[in-house]
Amino acid sequence: MTLRGGAWRPVEFPARPTLLVHPEEGPVLFDTGYADAFTEATRPVPERFYRWLTPMRLPPGLDAASQCRSLGIEPAEVRHVVLSHFHADHVAGLNDFPAARIHCARAGLADATRGGRWRSVCAGVLRGLLPADIASRARFFEERPRVALPSDARPFTEGADVLGDGSLLAVELPGHCPGHWGLLVADARRGLNFLVADATWSVEAVRTNTPPPALTTGFLGSTRRYRATLGALHVLHVRNPDLVLTPYHGADDVPARPAGAVA
Structure with a gap:
């Protein structure tokens, strides 16, 4: 599932x-x-x-x-x-x-x-x-004010400035359910960390661009939009494999230490 x-x-x-x-x-x-x-x-x-x-x-x-x-x-x-x-x-x-x-x-x-x-x-x-x-x-x-994302985040280009200082940028990741967003964090110790919530359930799915079955994504949200978002995350990973992607449920990619102070 x-x-x-x-x-x-x-x-x-x-x-x-x-x-x-x-x-x-x-x-x-x-x-x-x-x-x-x-x-x-x-x-x-x-x-x-x-x-x-x-x-x-x-x-x-x-x-x-x-x-x-x-x-x-x-x-x-x-x-x-x-x-x-x-x-x-x-x-x-x-x-x-x-x-x-x-x-x-x-x-x-x-x-x-x-x-x-x-x-x-x-x-x-x-x-x-x-x-x-x-x-x-x-x-x-x-x-919230819309701001351009760092070039390291492409193909994602725009985010909502949650606190108004550029440290926490909410990025729409449609498909899983209505109103699903991730958070791009400028972490002082670990660099950019993209908290992608349920846009994927594992980093491996991003690496291979392998979505859940349509039965699952169609029941929860939109299969078409979910797969487009996963495809964009796959492109991001290929372009910038050093950027940390953190799914909410992923067990295969737990960071070595918790996210620290944001810049």
């Missing part, structure tokens, strides 16, 4: 939110990963079907809020959360960061709050995970 031509067997998909430390804005999260709130949100039907389809295993201390505390960062100190999209495995910890502005796509939030509960579950969304005040806290990529 995740790689065309792959085997029919269960696989582990690590959920990997990324903590960035901005020199002025402090801690910034890219997605929030799983949290105990996922279990609560999936107790009733139809939401329980989400848990049956993608069971969560979350050992104590591995949710994003606990990991922040282990680094000496209280969740209330996190001033910014950047969301790639609104699937439950990316936003389950959102309520643990009550003081953060929520940077996201307007199109993504609109789609996540459209229709009834069955429609939301089929779209990979659990509305119970969204903060009650998300409308007032949200800052939309579509409304």
Whole structure:
């Protein structure tokens, strides 16, 4: 279901939110990963079907809020959360960061709050995970200044300047679901890091330009747009193999150390 031509067997998909430390804005999260709130949100039907389809295993201390505390960062100190999209495995910890502005796509939030509960579950969304005040806290990529991306990022050419200083550039990566974006980070230690969220589920798929089956991409979003985005990531990798690509779920490319302070 995740790689065309792959085997029919269960696989582990690590959920990997990324903590960035901005020199002025402090801690910034890219997605929030799983949290105990996922279990609560999936107790009733139809939401329980989400848990049956993608069971969560979350050992104590591995949710994003606990990991922040282990680094000496209280969740209330996190001033910014950047969301790639609104699937439950990316936003389950959102309520643990009550003081953060929520940077996201307007199109993504609109789609996540459209229709009834069955429609939301089929779209990979659990509305119970969204903060009650998300409308007032949200800052939309579509409304941020557009800036040219570094030549190292071609064929991607334009991004949304999330914080207004060029350090975090949101890049639209369409196809996985409505309002799906990645984040290009100018990391002080590791250079450019392209956090591509679910535009691919492994770096190997980018290297070989191998998409998931159409059944999967068509159910979640648009197969045509997903494959175009994957093809662009493949071109980027061929042009600039030293640029770090970080899928949200990829287990084959875990960085040697966490992303550090952004430039």
